[in-house]
Amino acid sequence: MNHPINRQTTLYPHVPADSLAAKRPDVDNSGVAITGKRYYRKDIFEQEWDRIWTRTWHLAGPLCDLKQPGDFFTYDFMHESFLITMQADRSVKAFYNVCPHRGNRLVYTEHGSMEAFTCLYHAWVFANDGRRLAIKDPESFESVDTSHAACLSALRCEVHAGLVWINMDDRAPPVKEALGLPEGLLEMYRLDEMVTVSRQVQEVTGNWKLALENVIEGYHFDVVHEPFRMPEFVNPLAIQYDLHRNGASSWFAPFGQPTFKGEQTALNESLKGFLRNAGVDPETFKGTAQDVRPTVQKLKRDHAVRAGFDVSGFIDEQFTDAWGVSAFPNTLLAMNFEVVLLQRLQPHPKDPERYFMTPIVLYRPGSVSGTGLPPYLSVPGMDLDPKSIPATRRYRIEDGFKLGPLIEQDVDIIEKTMLGVKSRGFKGPIWGEQEQRLRHFHAEYDRYMNGDK
Ligand code: FES
Ligand SMILES: [Fe+2]
Known part of the structure; x- marks a missing residue:
């Protein structure tokens, strides 16, 4: 079977060309190349304050x-x-x-x-x-x-x-213009109708840009998250990547479908868990691995309609897939119909080799149909019926990592990468098609740091 590489991947071929889910034209950032210096040098870290943080939204x-x-x-x-x-x-x-x-x-x-x-x-x-x-x-x-x-x-x-x-x-230009995202991509989620169910701040080792890079590519999924059995329920080669104006970018990642390298018929343990999470008993489920994703989509959509939500603007896949959006410099959103994970990666005030993850989880009250929110879009310790805005839970590096095993695998590899990018032997990253959002981010970073913006 001949599978497309990501740059050309159109995840939802059935949607019209003017749909927010449609593949966007490519952006050519091929001239951008960087070294490891921007990840650790104190003078560059300080310039980021003047040239980026005090000028962006x-x-x-x-x-x-x-x-x-x-x-x-x-x-x-x-x-x-x-x-x-x-x-x-x-x-x-x-x-x-x-x-x-x-x-x-x-x-x-x-x-x-x-x-x-x-x-x-x-x-x-x-x-x-x-x-x-x-x-x-x-x-x-x-x-x-x-x-x-x-x-x-x-x-x-x-x-x-x-x-x-x-x-x-x-x-600075108005926020909507500056973010550079397609009109409606965030608005359609009606975030003002959601409630905050978790706020956490976790201090981590590494430069904030290494963390950002990790969040915006799926190339590492079946390696770093192999212990989380990620290849059993998401296929990195099927992710649709899109680049937008002003360094913004997005991906649509299909969850509930095993990687092309894996078994495509029998239900693996992760797909069984995926079904259970949506309220389906895998033991009585009649379909194959290929049927899991559409089954869960239909179930969740039907539940949302019964619960009185207007879902007319959503395609079925938005009930299973994660739509990840990044806006320059450090805003990240991971969204599906039920839940939106807001993330701001923040540098440490003084140390280029430390940063803070600051996830805020927004939940659409009454939308969850199974046993809980999907684990790939949530963090431990959420109360889906909060009586008030939850207090922020804060963790220093010495407290250990508290945001769950999936993100901990990312954090571990970022810490190790931080060691390597400082090496004289590291000549700078090489980005493949699945890492096109990284090149796009650094093109915008260079525009700010070089004074072109
Ligand atoms: S009243 Fe605020 S510093 Fe004096
Ligand atoms: Fe990851």
């Missing part, structure tokens, strides 16, 4: 975490912290989380509801729209110009696709 959090006026959450990135607040008219504002009096960090809670924030140092008070409301002992400031501290310091903030985005650069 950050996913601060999901809009569903701000339910009513007065609600707020904080978003920490490297040495900065930001305060995101919902206004009386339900618009959203963002501020640097710092008191303009003497520089104390203003808010230490990660989310809550407050009309005003009082600084812990000298009790100046600020409204949630940033205005200074009170100075303690105002008479002692009568002869002092405080006009430059009349407000919290604001930064760009836009809501797009049910997500709150912030940008430190006043001249």
